[in-house]
Amino acid sequence: MTDRHFLVNRRRVLTGAAAGAASMAAPGFWTRALAAPKTIKIGLVQPQTGPLAFFTEHMPFVLEQVKKTTGGQVTINGTQHPFEIIIKDSQSNPNRASEVTQELILQEEVDLIATYATPETVNPVSDQCEINGVPCISNDAPLEPYFFGRNGDPATGWEWTYNFFFSGQELAETLVPYWKRLKPDGVIGGLWPNDGDGIAQSDKDHGFPPFFEKQGFKVVDPGRFDMPASNYNAQIGAFKSAGVNIIQGVLPPPEFTTFWNGAAQQGFRPDIVYVGKACEFPSAMEPLGERAYGLTVEVWWSKFHPYVSGLTGQSSLEICDAYEAASGRQWSLPLGFRHSLFEIVLDTLKRTENPDDKASIRDALKATKYKSIVGEIDFSKGPFPNTALTPLVIGQWTKGGKYPLELVIVDNTTTPEVPVNAEPTLIQY
Structure with missing residues (x-):
């Protein structure tokens, strides 16, 4: 399906009521007097295809929730404005992400852009928004690769672009107490590719x-x-010869499968394996069967998190249950962040003084202090300019009941408000 085809369908869904009202207006004076309020255009850049496509599986459900909750309208200064969401596929390619962002800005003339799914998507989109003076809200890109990967200056930050997620420092501080409980004398093998993360x-x-x-x-x-x-x-050989018993890395799901299959073939059996990007998705873990048991996950959000959506009023558990009922698929971590992305988009628009002025939308975004389904989003706190830090705990995959695998929380040292529901274990071979 092309971007344009999807856009047409989405526009019909989200702005049909406004279009119907406009068509009933009489020509002349009454057309001017009863002119429909400005339609807000929201660009959404996501990797619908390519190795990062796993990250988009929740978005159709989230967009449907947005539609049902808002009716395709957002109230700004007492006036209801229709909005449309124009979706572009980055194809999991940073260059393509830049290209489609330019299309949204220059051809579609969007009022703001939302994006997510690793620095390979978020950074090029944010850069184009910064260059062209368009507000951009993003998540699901760790804060250091987002900020320093774009050559951010902590003394100044940026004007138009904002991101919320966990930070690399937070991840390290969350992993260490978990590792020390299991393998205090660990030798860590770094599985770090030549990309932003x-x-x-x-x-x-x-x-x-x-x-x-x-x-x-x-x-x-x-x-x-x-x-x-x-x-x-080469990596497996180096790890074996050095006595590595902990893997810490960051790979897309297909790459991790290649690595983990190679480890099995070569008899490499580390006690702890944490690989960001890959291990968050049950659909990516299920093909591994029992070889997924015990794999470690940095848990950005879960059905166990004690937060509530400011958009729908649902708890974390209720959103997970609704997603499973609607999709027939198991919930996974990105669901909360897909939902929260539009919580912040709509909250920003509601607080905007002048929707015709992109700088006014930017000012509202900058002032965000919002309790979302993934925790509080406050861009005044950092740790870097234009960023907000979200909570993090540690989980592991175990044998499931309703689904083949179940994610459990095993360490909450850095975020004790998220309950632990299992003890951490070494991988059993």
């Missing part, structure tokens, strides 16, 4: 290696690598 995490001055070493762990880093990779023999 991998470069940020592997930085020998400000990344993970110096922090982990200060905590008493040894770090083995075989170096950056490009993806897709036909195999991970």
Whole structure:
């Protein structure tokens, strides 16, 4: 399905009522007097195809929730404005993400843009918005790759672009107490590719290696690598020879499958395996069968989180149950962040003084202080300009009941308000 085809269908859904009202207006004076309020155009850039497509599976459900809850209208200064959501596919490619963002800005003339799904999507979209003076709200990109990967200056920040998610520092601080409970003498193997996340995490001055070493762990880093990779023999060989028993990495699901299959073939059996991007999705884990048991997940959000949507009033559990009932698929971490993205978009618009002025929309976005389904979003707190930090806990995959796998929370050291419901375990082979 092309971007344009999807756009036409979505416009009919979200702005049909406004179009119907406009068609009934008489010509002449009454047309001018009863002119429909400005239609707000929201651009959405997401990886619908390619290796990051796993990240988009919740969006149709979320858009349907937005439609049902709002009726395709947002109230700004007492006036109801119809809105339309124009979707573009980044194809999991940063260059394509830039191109379609330019299309949204220059051809569609959108009022603001929303995006998500790793720095490979978020950063190029944000850069184009910053260059062209269009407000941009994003999540699902760790804060350091988002900020420093775009050459952000902590003294100044940016004018138009804002992102909320967990930070690399937060992730490291969340992983260490969990590791120390299981493997206090661990040797960590870094599986860090040549991309935004991998470069940020592997930085020998400000990344993970110096922090982990200060905590008493040894770090083995075989170096950056490009993806897709036909195999991970070099990395596995380096890990085996160095006695690595903890894997810490960040790979898309297909790449992790290649690595994990290679580890099995070569008899590499680490005690703890954490690989960001890959292990968050039950649909990516299920093909591994029992080899998924015990894999570690950094849990950005779950059905166990004690937060409520400011848009629909649903609890985390209620949103997960509704998603499973509507889709027939198991909930997973990104669901809350897809939902929260539009919580912030709509809250920003509601607080905008002048919807005809992009700077006014930007000012409302900058002033965001909102209790969302993923926790409070407050851009005044940082840790970097234009960013907001969200909570993080640690989970593991276990044998499921209703579904083949179940995610359980095993360590909440950094966010005790999220309840633990299982004890951490080493991987059993």
